[in-house]
Every structure is written in C-alpha cells, then in structure tokens.
Amino acid sequence: MSAIGHSLSASQPLILGDPGYGAITHDVAGSLEGRPGTAWWAAFLVAASALGVGVVAIGYTIAVGIGTWGLNRTVGWGFDITNFVFWVGIGHAGTLISAILLLLRQRWRTSIARAAEAMTIFAVMCAALFPFIHMGRPWLAFWMGPYPNTRGSLWVNFRSPLVWDVFAISTYFTVSLLFWYLGMVPDFGTLRDRTRGLKQRIYGWLSLGWDGSARTWQRYEKACLLMAGLATPLVVSVHTIVSFDFATSVIPGWHTTIFPPYFVAGAVFSGFAMVITLLMVTRKVMHIEYLITDKHLEQMAKVLLTTGMLVGFAYTTELFTAWYSGNMYERFTFMNRAMGPYAWAYWLMFCCNVFVPQVFWSKRLRHSAAVLFVGSLLVNVGMWFERFNIVVTSLHRDYLPSSWSHYVPTLTEVGILVGSFGLFFTCFLLFVRVAPVVAFHEVKHTLAQQREEARHAAA
C-alpha cells in the first residue's frame, strides 16, 4: 500500500487549496465550540432511541432467559455471536489506519485516522457486549477471568478460545483506547487555549498539561511511534483469535485452518467500509471536504477492492477445500450453505462482498459519492451475513441428521442488534461533539510538508 501513498503525495495534494493553519483549526475545533445543529440533534435522537430499544431487549433477555431468543438444542449461537464477530471486525480499521499506516508513513491517513480510531473504540465496545449477554448466567461472567479464589483454587480453562477472546479483546481495547487518547493530547492542548471556563478546565485535564515545546513534541512523537508498534500486532491477533472460536471446534464449516487470515481480511474489509460510510457523512456535516478529500475516499475504495477480492478468494478456497477433502460432512456443509434453507443468506453475502466491490475498478465510480456510499453500506450488510452464515448454517445441520433443526431469530434478538447500532452511533455522535474529529496538528504537519514540496517543485 505504501506505493499508493507515494504516488499519491507526488501526484496531487492531500489538502485542497491552502486553507492556512488557522482555517483548519477553526473548522475542526470551532465546530466543538458552537451549538450542535439540527442535523446532529436529529441523528442523535434516532441513535439514542435505537439504543433504548437495545436496552429494553437486553433487560428482557436477562430477566427471562436465553429462551427469549430463537435458539434451540441444535443451534446454540445465532444473532449473538454473529453480531459479536461483526462488531469486532468493524473495530479493525481504526487501529490499522492509525498504527500500520503510520509505520508505513502513509501521510494520507492523517485526516481520517482520528475518526477511524474513535470508530474502533465504539465498535469494540459493541462487540464486547455480546459475549456477556449471550451467557445463560451473565451475572457470573467474572468467572471468565482467572483470579485467586477459595475454590481450591479453581482457574479458567486456558484451552478454551473463549478465554483467549477475553484476553485478546480486552488488550486490544485498552491499547486502542490509549493510542486514541494519546493522539488527541496536543489537540486538547489547542482546545484548552481556545476555550474558557469549565470547558477549559476539562480540556486542561485531558491535555495533561500539554506545552507545545519542542521537547514535548519530540517525546510525543516517540510515544506515538511506540504505541503504533504495540498496536500493530494486535490488529492481526484479535481477529485471528476470534476466528479460533470456530477454527478449533469439530463442527464442519467451523473446523477450518483458513479462518485466521480469512477473518482478518474480512475485518479490514468491513472496517474500511464502515469508515467510508461514517466519514462521508461527517465531512459533509462539518464542511471539511478539503481535509477529507475524494482522494482519501478513493484510497479507501481501493482498499475495499483489494480486501474484497481477498475475501472472495477465501470463499472459493473454502468451497474447493471442502470438495477436495472428500470429507462427506465438510462437503455437505458447503452444499448446504449454497443450496440449503439459508442459501439466500449465502448468496446475499457473496454478492455484497465479492461482486459489489468490483465497481471500484473504475476511477469514475470511485469518485462518485453515491456509488461509494451505497457500496460501503452493502459491504457492511454482506459482512454481517458472512458471520451469520458461518455461525448458523454450520450449526443447524452438523453431524447427526436426527438432530438437525432450524433457527429463526426472535424480535428480542433483532432488538439487541438494533440496540448495538444505537450504542455505536450514539457514542460516535457524542464524540464529534467533544473531541476533534480530525487530528488537526497532524494535518497541519501534512500541510507544511505539502508547502515544502510545492516550493521544491517551483524551484
């Protein structure tokens, strides 16, 4: 991808025109100081009510029991784990953009990194919700953690992928959170100086006494670099371990060695799709198209194309291995996915994830806002159904046909899904109100470099 980055910075600027440092600060920080517009309020109302639905649904589940879901003796996981994997996947792009692209010196990342990271944090929050509520006795969730106890001591089962999940996700969340916060410290400094009264006090706290001195900057840069180095392996590890939930089982359709890379590719895929969706809205609402330019979106469209094809490759490989293995159970599972009662879900997934991204071969379509927006949405739908296929179609017809069954979600489960989106967007909307959506200190840095290059070009 670094190739993309260089060609880009050489060809045309990442920041359109030269708004000047002041303008950038004004546009990004200013939006935090004014009152929220009607658009924001409308969005917030929708998101919050969705969240409300989720709260009710979850309360009902915990009060009455998992029986309120559509699961049965054969299909033990349905929407719950589907949503879990889906949200973990979304939570990938942020750290990927901010950490890996930082290490790869991709300057085009600066404008979008902040929002992407925020998205990561909230997505992982949504994801972490599901392992908790899918338990039959969630009030005993703390047994999942190894802690000294009077039971002799009784530890967790370190062989269980669910335990690995607990570690992987909590680590990933912590590191992402710190990285995100660290990135914002200088901007908080700026905000502290621009605001008065209570706001100033709060930003003051958050900026940890930031003084723009060279020494601070130098330490800050080093810290960021270290964090990036720390975060990078996690990006890969989290979804690898999530994929182990399935890969280490004996169920045909789950027991597959291809899962780790396949899941990571899928995660990046869905993550970038979500970033596109969000940023296209944000930049419109905040009128910062000159910061988050079509170039940025185009870059991400290219990533979509690439990862989309990776995912498609994974799908076909799965089919091939199933056939080539000669294992009747394996073969049947994939026949069943493509032709069984859930075939519609399989083909929906296939179209959204493999065919739709192909439109991004065309430069014109990469630049069309409408195509990009719809495309990114469809990819997200497709990726959700990918997880649904993996979880449900493998379970509902496994080894003994006498036990085969069917799964249809109940309203409660749908409510919880809606609620998770509610949580996600509520958090994001609050975020754009209290913290700078664009890391303007980085953008200014990029602008400076741009001016340099311009001068060289002139001379």
Added chain:
Amino acid sequence: MLERLVHRSLLAAACVAAVGLTACEPTNQGYAPEQPIKYSHAVHAGGLKIPCQYCHYAAERGRYAGIPPAGLCLNCHRQVLPDHPEIQKVKAAMEQGKPIEWVRIHQLPDHVYFNHSIHVAAEFDCQTCHGPVESTARVSQFAPLTMGWCLDCHRKGTPEGSRLTPVAATRANRLTDCSVCHH
C-alpha cells in the same frame, strides 16, 4: 501532573481488584447462632463423654449426621434433671408434638453432595471438621467449608492406614474428580 494521575488511577484499580477478589468469597466460619434450647456439648460430649454418634447416629450410616430427635434426649432426661428449665422445653415439644426448630449451623450449598458415612468410615475424628465441640458450650462453624478447604484433604486421597480400600490409585484416588461432590 501526568505521573500523579497515573499513580492515582493505578492505586484505585488495585483497591477495586483486591476488594472484588476477596470480599466475594463467602464463608460462614465462626457462625454461632442462638439455639432454641441451651444444649451444651461441653457437658454431654466433654463432661459425660457421650460418644458423638450416640445422638448423631445417622453419621455412620449415610449422607446426613442428623440432629437427634427430642425423643432421644428424653431417653435419659426422663430420669436425669427432669425439672431443668431447658429439659422442660423438650418435654413441652414432645407433649405438643411439634418438633424443635434448631438453627442450622453447617450449611453446604445445594449443589454440593457431602456424605458423612464415608468420612466416618475413613476414621476422621468429628473434630477434624467440626472443631473441639466437646469443649464448647455453644457450637459454631469451625471450618470455612469452602471448596478449597475440602480439596486440601481430597488431594491427599484416601487416608493412609484407614480401613478404607483405596480405589485405583491415580489422581489422588480420583477423589478430586468434580463428580465426587457435584452431581
């Protein structure tokens, strides 16, 4: 300022963790409730040297040690100290035909299966788990009765020199299998 904040937060986290881990492990150790009748083990078991299983006769037969029926008390007390106020209570209970409601001290959770008889057969003294009952006027819970406490012995397996046949000696003669107590 940064350091101070970090310190504070770390400290707070540590406290929460500590409290969480220790406080949420219940034991009733030392629980010594008031009983409806002021019965003294010190007098009977200690002074008169009445063997425990004279009254708790079920202990060697089965799961529960059992609390002696009022009738059993009166076997002696029809003659001995018949007018003692506490004995009067027992008599009253017999006459009204309503049993005495002792307050239970040693409570295991419902999901634990404990069998007295095998431990009696293993020639454990009652005191091992119930403490020096013969010297206490008012009985209290001596042992913590936590799973860890049970395992302390079970890890050792069938006691050496007891008349119990050790069942196939692996993993502490399989006495640490979950289903030994949980089924």
Added chain:
Amino acid sequence: MTRERDTKTPWMDLDTSLAPRGPERSDEGGATPAFFARRDFLKLAGISATALAACERLPVRHAIPLLVPAEDVTPGVAVHYAGTCTACPAACGLVATVRDGRPVKLEGHKGHALSQGGLCAVGQADLRALYDGHRLQRPSLGGKDVTWAELDAAVKTKLDEVQAAGKKVVVLSSTLVSPSARQAVLSFLAAYNGTLIEHDPGPGAPSALREAYQILSGRALAPWFDASKADLLVSLGDDPLGTGPDPVAFTASWAARRRAAESQGAPRHVQIEGSLSLTGANADERWLATSAERRLIALSLLSQVAHRSQGGQAVADALKGLAPLGEFASRVEALAGELLKHRGHGLVVSGANDLGEQLAVALLNRLLGNEGKTVDLTRPSLLRRGLDRELAGLLTSLASGDVGALFVLGLDPVEQGPDGEALKAALGKLPLAVAITDRPTATAAACRVVAAAHHGLESWGDFEPRPGVLTLSQPMTRPLFATRSAFESFLHWSGVPTTDYRLYLMERWRKDVFPGAQAADFGALWTAAVASGSVSGAVAVAAASALPSGSAGPVTEALATAARATPPSHDALEAELIAEVALRDGRRAHIPWLRELPDPLTRASWVPCVRVAPKRAAKLGVKDGDLITVEAGKASVTMGVRIMPGQHESVLAIPVGYGRTDEVKLAGVEAPPSASAQNAYRLAKLEGGRLLLSGLPASARPSGGRSPLPLMQVQSETAGRPVIHQVASYQEKVHGEHLPEGRDLFGPKPQPSPQWHMAIDLDACTGCSACVVACQAENNIASVGAEEMGRHRDMHWLRIDRYYVGDADNPDVLFEPMLCQQCGHAPCETVCPVAATVHSTDGLNQQVYNRCVGTRYCANNCPYKTRRFNWFNNEKKLTDPVERLVLNPDVVVRSRGVMEKCTFCVQRLQASRIAAQKEGRQEWASVETACQESCPARAISFGDQNQAEGALAAQRKKPRAFQVLAELGVEPRVTYLARVRNRQGATGHHGEEA
C-alpha cells in the same frame, strides 16, 4: 411423496420441508409473554439479589429433626421395597427406592417371573402420578367434601333403597388382576346379588380372543404367549411389544429369543398390519394389509395348514369357498410352509376383535402343535377378562333403567368409551352412581358419589397375572391425602367384619395361598412374601387339568360364516384406533413425563396426530400438521396429520387416550389445547356385542388450519451418513468407520479401572422408550411443554433416534438410543471457558452445573447433540410442593442458563464407590444406570471396559459392534450392535414337516 430408494441408505422422513418454520415455531408472540408475565421485573430484582448474595452470609435455615426416632428410616439413606406396579393391569414387579419415607424412583423387580426386571415408560411415570397435584384428595358427595363415614352411610342407605326397588347393582371395573380385590368386590356384590363387569378400553387382547377360546375349549380365556420359545413369530395386526396387555413381559421373552440367536439360530418375526406399530417396526418382514385382508390371510393360512396337518380336514372343509387372496397368494403359501416347518416352535397372534380371525389363529396354533409350547392354556393370561357383550348388556340395561347402582372402579367410560354422552346422562339419572378413582375424571364428574382412591403406591394389594405367579404390593408411603384403598371401600359397603384391607388380604392368604400353615410360620411366610414382593416357590395352580376341547360343530360353523364374510374391497378408507407407547389406553394421559415422551415412530410429543400413508396424504392434499377430520359413523375426530411411511394407504391410524377433559392443566406444564375433538374413543363402535376399534369404515377431509406437531426429528434424509447399521445375519460384520489406535499425541492416557463403557444392542432394543422416562425420573429432568418441544428445546438426556431404510411405502425401521457418548477426546471439554465440563479419572465426561455460565459452546461443539440447555427456569414450574416430592434428592435440580447432559448416572456410580469402600471391596463396577435397569429387553450393558470378561466385553467383541461417528476420533464410550433383519427364514431347531 414416495421416492425410489436403495435398500441401504437410512432416512428419517418424507417431507423435506419439515424444519421448524413459520410464526408458531420461532416468533416472539408465541410463548414468551406467558413467561414474561410471570417473571419480568421480579427476575431482574432476583438477579441483583443473586449478585449481592455472593458477597453475603448464607440465609438462616432451620434443621427440624423428627420428634421420635423412626424405625428403619435414616435421614438421607435410601431403602428399597419390593412391590407391584399398578399403572396398568399387567402387574409387573417393581422395587421402589424410598428416601425419608417417600418413594423417589421405581425400578423393575429382577425376581419377577414375568417382567424379569423391566419396567415400561408408563410404569416409570407412575411415580409422577403419585405426586400429581391434581389427584382427588378427599371423598365427595354431590360435589361437596365429606368424611368417609358420611360417604359410607350415604352409599349404604342408597344401596338398600336400590335393593328394595329390586334394581341391579353393577360394578364396572378394569380387569381385576388382584385375587383379593376380586374376592372383596365379589363378596360385596354377593351381598346385593349384583354383577361384576370387567372391561379394558383400548386395543390389545380383544374380547374376540377369549370368545374364540370359549368356542374352542369351553372357557373364555386368553392364552399366555411365550415368545422366548418362538423361532417364528407371526403377528396379525397385534402390538404385543408396544401396547399389548403385558408389553414388558412379552418384550422380555421376545428379546430373550433374539439375544439367544447366536446359540439357538436366528429367529424370524413376520408382522401383518395396516398401521405401523412398534411390533411392526421390530419385525424382520412386514406386510401391509387392511383388517379385512388380515382376516382373509388368517383364514387362508389356516386352510393351507389344515390341509397339510392331520385332524385338520373338518376345518379345511369349513373353509371351502374362501375369497381369492389376490396379491398375497404366493406370500401366504410361503408363510404357511414356514409355519409348518416350525411346528411347535412358531407362534401366531392376532389383535383383531374379530371372532373368525381369532378362531383361525387359535386353530393355527393348535394344528401347528404350538399349544403347550409357545401357547399356554393351562396357565393362561389373567390380564384381560372382560367380554364386550357384557359391556353392551350393561349399556342397554342402563338405558332401560333396570340398573339401580353402578360402581365405576378405576375406569373412565364416559371418555374412554364409544357413547360417552349417553352414559353420562344415564349416570346422572341413576339412584346411586359411585366413581372410585384417584383422578377428577369425566366419569367422576358425572357420578354423585366420588370415593377418592389411594394411588397404587399407597395401598396394599396382591396380583395374579397368570396362575402360579402371585405377587404382593405394600404401601411405599403413607397416604398423601384423605383417600382410601378402593377395595377397602367395598369392604366397608359390604359390611364384612374386617374393613382393614391389609388384614383382609392377610386373611385370604392364610386361607388360600398358605393353607394349613400354622399362625407362627404363616407370619414368617407372609413377611417373606412382603419382603420379596412375591411368593417364593410355585403356587398350587388351579385348573391345570387339560381343557375340554369344544365340540367341532360351532367351530366349523363360525369358520364358515367368517369365510363367507364380504371379501375385502381395496380402496375403502378405514379408521384404526391405535394405542401409543406413552399413553396406552390414556389412563395416564395427564402425566407430563408421558405426554412429553416423543412417540418412537412419529417422533411427535404432546400433540396427537392421525397417521396417514404418503400416497393417501397426497390424495387428500395434506402435509404434516395440517388438520384433518376423520368421520366414522356419526362420530368424528379432528387432529393434525402425520405422514407415516409403512402405513397402509387405506388405513388411517388414530391414537386413543387424548382429548380428556381433565388433562387441560398438566402439572405446571402448558398442555396443548386439547378439545374433546381429539378423543378417538368416540369413533369406537359397539356392534353385535363387540367393541370395534379397527376396520371402521371412515371418511377423511382436510378441515383447514394447522396444529403444529412438536416433532423431535424434522430431517428427511441422512445424507448417506454411516450413523446406523442393519445387517442380514448375526455373523455379518458392520463396516463402520474406524480409526487406527495410538494416534494420541501425548501417548496413551492411564486407564485405571473402572473405565465406564456402555453397549446397546439395537437388535434387542424395541424403541419402547422406557429408558427415556427412567432417565427423566432418575435425573430430575424437567418437562417443558408442547411449545418448547416444538422449538426443539427438548430436555431428554437420552433420546431414541428413529431411522427408515428402503422403500417409503413399507420401510424397515431402526431405533438408535442416543445419549452422551462420554467421549475420551471430548470436544465439549476443550471449549468450556470456565472448566464446567471436564474429564474424570474413570473416563466420564463430567458436567458441573454450578460452575456452568451457559455459553452453550459445549453443545455447539458436540457432534452427537446430546447436551441440553435450560432455556428458562423450568424447575420453577414445579410450584406444587406435592409435585416437588418427585425430585431425586441425590441429583441437583438445574437452574436457568445451565447446560446439562447424561452422566451415566454418576450419582449411582459414586454411591457404589462409597459402598464398596465402606465394605472394603476393591470392585465397584457392578452398578446399573437408570436406563439399563428399566430396559425390558435388557438391550443395555454397562460396566468397566477394562474387564476382559462379562456381558459388556462379550457385546463389544461381537461382529455387529460399531460406534457412531468414531471416525472423528472423539473415542466414544458407547458401543452399538447393529440390528439384524432375518430375510432368509428362521434357523431354529426345525419341527418335523408333516
């Protein structure tokens, strides 16, 4: 519907679109509000409470000892008492496990001469009937509760009036298998010169059988059939294995013969029936024939056999002019030959309530010399004595009003008879109508006097299922309510000196059973009898003398009339009332355990369904679950359709026992809406002094709407998976998947004895489902109700999978009991995050309920899908304290959100370990699981797989042995033995060809 099938691949159903679908299965509105109403925010509070409780001291509990030390009751120590099962007249021997004065489990009595240790599903569930919160609790008079004294006074005065009015006194009862009870009733009737009419509703051992022998040998008796000596069994529409008068005893003898196949040669079983029965499912060969065709086949068999046996000429002549056999001709000839080949080693039985057919069958057995070998007339069966014509007589005299007093004992004729409404009206008009029952039945509602009776486990009794077999039953608990033994009531009313039934019983035994015994040694004999539950040593058999053979005249006459009967028309639709394994005649239809038990053939639970042949279903244009109305005569029933392979195209099989008015509220479990439109007894016809349950001319039409069938198996194809096998001979090897040994990465694990292992012989297993209920009783498994079953949330730890092989019109049926396989490499164990399921030293896959947090990961990863999750707080449904008494105190009751599964009855294993250690024994593997103990066919063997000798080792060595999904390398600890289908013909010791 019907598709071409190969003869190898097993399949399961016809309709591929059966998977749960549509609102009734999956949608919200369906069930959850019912729960929500009860649980909503209280539960929330509950949760926070639980969370807090974790950090608090345990609540104060009281320990309340007995006032006076009770003899032979040690708190927490189980005592076993021998007795006799009273769930049905079969009177199988049982042993009750009694804890703290309450029976908590019923087992078969190994010493019993007939049942030989088995106990059927209904018998197992009788415990639940004892603790049924809806039992009658006290006597009542015209709806008002009264004391027994008041009731007795009222009855006596009425009786005197009736006698004065010169009207009849009648006792209508199900067959009285108890000699003392019979004597008590008869002596009561003698006092008022009344009559006893015995009648048993439902199919099995019909009246015609006894009438045939009345003609044939002068006495209306039902012979005792001994399948253990039968190399060739031919059954015409009879279901002795599933729903006959004594399924346990017959299964025991049937299975005994099959288990002996290796030594005595392969037996053969031919079933000729219109509707797939459990017996048919276990046959080596099945013919489909309507009732009329069956009669014709029986007669033709007789004429062919008569021709070729001496003394059969008269019979042969009588059968001249028999209608042509059509398609059956060649097969009948072959079968006749086979029967002749196995003279004296064959057995022919029929379930038809048709004199001609029964006569033919009886004569077949006589001419083939089976009498005295497989057919015992000297010690016949005393389980069914009623004659339909007597019942008919009663009904007419009730209508005409010559009956003054009617005592209905244990029956519910209003709902278990053809013309309930009329009877109800008649009962209302009677001067004295007494219902003696333990349930608020419709008959009880119609009778003014209701004498609330003991449950069998609360009362004394003796039983004589056949001459020479005499058993006792003692009260297993003190009466729970103010009820009274049914026969004690009769003693009170007949005004004999001893009104205490126990004393009466002892008195009779002193006189009849131990005549001439001195008082002292009678005491000893009596105590011994009570302790053992039966009389040791042979009892003097009355009427052991050879029977007078009836004059030939009426025999040939009856045969001739039968022969002249209208030849069968092929496409006329006929209704056949069948009994289901779980419900039988419906006596116990209110027991959740039995209602929830999936039928071994239809695999449907709770909801009744009409069984329709695939072709017929296509003609009617109905699918599984579509409502269909069947009309026979004036009456009609409406039920959901179940398309059944192996069903005759023109036969509609309708289960009896459903649609009772008193089943609406079933012990805290939602019963399906069950209108009397589902009461199949309505279709029965009383015609020519015979109660017809089959061959009823009927018409059927889809009545629109659906009744969702809770089907436990919804898949049609097995996708050619090697999960079950059937072989052609006992020597044939099963070519299942196997894995090489020693592929264990960390080397072989230590295998200290005992290493538990179970072997299940599918050749002996009849699918009778006794084990399923036994498991439920032993392990406190919840009943969840029709809706939850429909959602595939069945809780049974042990289920019986049913497979078909071959052509959809008449396939072979295979049963495969499926339970946790206790895998050596258990997939469930590695995935549990909290180590709630781990392996034990003796090779068990332990499940620790209190550690489980309910991620359901283990169940997902179980290849056998034998793990069961508590979706709701099922246990909370047992609200009635009486009903909670049924729980086994040695097994934890699982709460909501917890996974559970079969543990090989680990509580029993641990108990046996403790016992062994205390007694200083090293060996502690001689223990039986609940399923194994209940099995009438002794198909299950269990023990230590390290033992080179013994039943288990022998089974595992057989060539038929295979393991399910062994190729996964999970090392299951359950071995199956493939079912044998003997197509060649029996290879027993051959009788000489005549």
